[in-house]
Amino acid sequence: MKHVVIVGGVAGGMATAARLRRLSEETNITVVERTEYISYATCGMPYYIEGKINDRSRMFVKTPEEMSKLFRVNIKTNTEAISIDRDNKKLWVRDLKLNKEYYIDYDKLVLSTGAEPYVPDIEGVDISEVYKLRNISDMDRIKSNILESKPKKAVIVGGGFIGIEMAEALRYQGLEVSLVELDKQVMTHFDREMATFIHQNLVFNGIKLFLNNSVEKFEKDNNEIKIFLKNGEVINSDIVILSLGVRPDTSLAEKSNLETGLKKAIIVNEKMLTSDPDIYAIGDAVELKDYISQNKTLMPLAGIANRQGRVVAENIAGLEKIFKKPLGTSICKVFDMTIASTGLNEKQLKKYGYDYNKVYLHPANHAGYYPDSFPMTIKLLFENKTGKILGAQIIGNDGVDKRIDTISTAIYSKLTVYDLQDIEFAYAPPYNSVKDPVNIAGNIAVNMLNNILSSINPDELDNINKENTTIINVSEKEEHANANIENSICIPLIELRDSLSQIDKNKLIITYCQMGLRGYIAYRILKENGFNVKNLVGGFKLYKAFKEMDLLDNHQLGIQNKLEEPFCSSPTKESVKMITNLELDACGLQCPGPILKLKETLGKMNNEETVKVI
Ligand code: FAD
Secondary structure (H helix, E strand, O other): OOEEEEEOOOHHHHHHHHHHHHHOOOOEEEEEOOOOOOOEOHHHHHHHHHOOOOOHHHHEOOOHHHHHHHHOOEEEOOEEEEEEEOOOOEEEEEEOOOOEEEEEEOOEEEEOOOEEEOOOOOOOOOOOOEEEOOOHHHHHHHHHHHHHHOOOEEEEEOOOHHHHHHHHHHHHOOOEEEEEOOOOOOOOOOOHHHHHHHHHHHHHOOEEEEOOOOEEEEEEEOOEEEEEEOOOOEEEEOEEEEOOOEEEOOHHHHHOOOOEOHHHOEOOOOOOEOOOOOEEEOHHHEOEEOOOOOOEEOOOOHHHHHHHHHHHHHHHOOOOOOOOOOOOOEEEEEOOEEEEEEEOOHHHHHHHOOOEEEEEEOOEOOOOOOOOOOEOEEEEEEEOOOOEEEEEEEEEOOOHHHHHHHHHHHHHOOOEHHHHOOOOOOOOOOOOOOOOHHHHHHHHHHHHHOOOOOEEOHHHHHHOOHHHEEEEEOOOHHHHHHOOOOOOEEOOHHHHHHHHHHOOOOOEEEEEOOOOHHHHHHHHHHHHOOOEEEEEOOHHHHHHHHHHHHHHHHOOOOOOOOOOOOOOOOOOHHHHHHHOOEEEOOOOOOOOHHHHHHHHHHHHOOOOOOEEEO
16 A cells, blocks of 8 residues: 655645545555644634634644544644655654654655744844744744733734734734834835835834834843834834744755755655655745746745645646646735735846836726725736736735736636736626726726827836926816826816817827826827827826835835824724714715815815715
8 A cells, every 4th residue: 555644734735635535545644743733724823813713723624633534644743754764765753742753654755844934043033922923833822922911012023924914913903013124115026116005004004114124133121022123213012923934944855855946945846746756845845936937936825835735646646737837826915905916026027027018007896886896906017019918916905806816817828918808707786897907907908009008107207308298187176286296287187178279289298197097088189189198107096106115215214104103093983983973985986086075075064073084
């Protein structure tokens, strides 16, 4: 009977064991896991800490007993794999409870050893209230601290997925939360201008951001931890969460002389075989090539580990299966915001030398007149010559997941932006608009490729010849008065056709509005009338995001809370009710609807009355 031994009993390891058992009743399967637990919901841990998941037992998909019974898998928890005798196909393990070493013979070995959090080598990193979050024990330690010590302040170090999710979790637990990030942005797989929307939402929800900064050391001072930042600032906190990214946990593979690559990740072929024909490796521990550029990369994502586990099980069972190169499609909740991305970002496209173009748009998730309609911002990247889709980033509320998954599927199906125009989406007002945001993204991209639309990006505005350019805001006068691009004039779209004679035909005209649609209509009117014209991509909303980046660039380190007072509490339904007399539902209103409705409401209000705008 074939003996398959799997090291690592969570995402990839358990996917392998379960699939293999479903394919073969014959195979002898053993899972070796260093910790006490197997088959748990790693991705759910921040939500348990937050209190969204109350019942700790819900964090376990299967207990060792259930797994043994249901799948007849021999589970060895508290057992660490310490070396591999590849010549004799023996896995040496240590029983961590009995402190006893022994070996297990294998025919095929699967390594799903995951990734370990990066812990910087700085003073004070070993203080007991400085936590990392990798497994259930880490989760329990953080949760106990919250329940027993009732901390009031937290510092998160690192603004990736785990950092953001933990910032939200601790904020919802009522803590004052500061987030320190080395880069000028959180979530570095997003482009910087898109990340500014995430920054705004974090600050809006009371997170104090310290971007472009880093921790030099931690010091325990009575019951507080002092966090010394690179720019000289010192933050006091009760607990610290380190979330500086992960590194493949491959010491076992390295010790056994398996070939490793990027950040010591295990090198595998398409079948997930390592340099040893009897050893497979999967999950966070392996090096991958991304689907679009074919460049080497790491993608520590649960879905990838699971799919790879299935591929390995099928290969061991004799079905020839390859793991298709991944896109790295991912999604994350940031309070009430959803952020998602797929494929390559613009930073990568520049680095790899792609000839690309991009569109930005802010469509609504569903029909504007149906309640709870919210805009999302989409950035779509595509190849200039072919229209091949290269990547997308979407930030919004509801409906972001559907659109990112559609674009990810489109990339896998080798569709182009031309095809995006024609994808048929189910439509009824609660779910969509007659044109889905993905259709609209395709329409804009095709307009650009067919020269029906010529655009200018916000960051290109600084380099235009100001003497020879007229920037026209085609929003309403009230919107223009509220905020506008320096030196722009306002000609509301409705008045544009009657104002053509006042516009200098010898100059380049740049049109814009709040979100982009009216700017585009104005662009077409002017183009048809013989003007040399460009439309500002993404409207004033995107322009503001770029300006925010400039603001950050022009400051020295760590001055990010310009948007709002730190630690303002998030508006809850109750708190808003207490202070407001009137309510204005601006959801889904087309521009300039919200601002005009607000103006109308303000006109009807008495002194000291307040209005809540949704
Ligand atoms: P893991 O699931 O980490 O399992 C590795 C196991 O191997 C560990 O239990 C470890 O103890 C064991 N092990 C290692 N070495 C040995 C050894 N020598 N002997 C015995 N046992 C060993 N991904 C998403 O796609 N979406 C999310 O929302 C998401 N949220 C996350 C939230 C958190 C807090 C964390 C930490 C991760 C999150 N991830 C998320 C990432 C996802 O959990 C991982 O990509 C996935 O678990 C990787 O699977 P794996 O099998 O490679 O490793």
